[in-house]
Amino acid sequence: MSSNDEVREQKATRPSPRVLARQLDARKRILEAARGVIGDLGFAGAQVATVADIAGVATGTIYRHFTSKAELFSEVLRAVCERELDVVRAIAAEEGRTAAERLHDAVFTFVARALQSGDLAYAVIVEPMDSEVDHVRLAARRGLADAFAALIREGISAGEYPEQNAELRGAAVVGAFLEGVVHPLEQSLLTLAEREEVGEEIAQFCVAALTKRA
Template sequence: MSYKRSTLMQERMEQNRQSILQSARELIAQGGFKDAQIQAIAERAGVSSGLVYRYFDNKSEVLIEVLSEAIQHEIHILNTIASSEGLTAQQKLHKAVTTFVKRALNSPQLSYSLMFEPVDPIVEHERFRSKQLIKQTINEILAEGKVNGEFGFEDLNTVALCIVGSMTFVVIEPLNPSRNVMFDQNYKDYFVKQVADFCVQAVQLQDRN
């Protein structure tokens, strides 16, 4: 009986924790990090502020966890593309960049906050770690293209950094909520294709004849 109570308690604790994180994510998606205060998170989750502090020491810990979960989901998507059979390395790179940028544009406030909104150094460190994880997947695609003769470049790490920089920082302007600009789907599709085309063309093996 005590084992069953313990299991139920653990499940309840995990449900509370996930509810807190989901509430924080929703608040960030609506108004950015500034709206994701502990009291607001607690109210949205239907719990007390004290309960939030049982799971997280401060707001930064909540934000780091939200960022970590979000990037793990994106990494899973990118890894699936990287391991796809029947696609060339060029097609994988184009699809990876297209998917990442398109998903960012479809959740503008959340993406802007997670990637660019000013934060404290602890959260910024998590951002850096996230970009390193993205780079690992891009590395795999680039290395495959280099081996099979699709890509031509000198240094894998430098090129991977350039690609990750392109696919992340390129969305600062269209995502910036202060610009208060809405883009229609046709522009989004055009923008995404331009970014993906640029990344692929930057590493393609050039015909020297």
């Protein structure tokens, strides 16, 4: 086959801009619908048929975009986790503030946002998942741990914290605020003041845990 034939073949199989736009729109609606269904029913209760109905597409359309239910839910989870990780990283990167101040605010903000999300946050943080989906959650936790470890190293270098294993302490901080938010998420909808109170309590605990060597 000549190079000209290959080019013509590629053009023939490439979707037109209009078709591509429809495909991207359908994918976006599917992901938005899946996020809503997971928030309402959790990962275990969410069904592809329900997602398709809400997104306004056929069930087969979903499987043209995602090879399985696990892949769809993994993509939803990845988007949620990446957004929250971006928020934490943005706070951690703020200039002109101590590492302890940024660590406090990163924990406080994560907790407050989780409590505001309610059932979706509970599903993401607590609910058992298929191994393929849970792999995404574990990767997100590692990302959070790395972000907090970097803050702890900054605090050590600045003399705010004593010498300690930043990687282990960063992972412990993530474990502390993720576990700390579970019980509040199980309660009825919290007011803004209650969410802030929980966030402040957990943030203060995490900051205090780093001030002593042992």
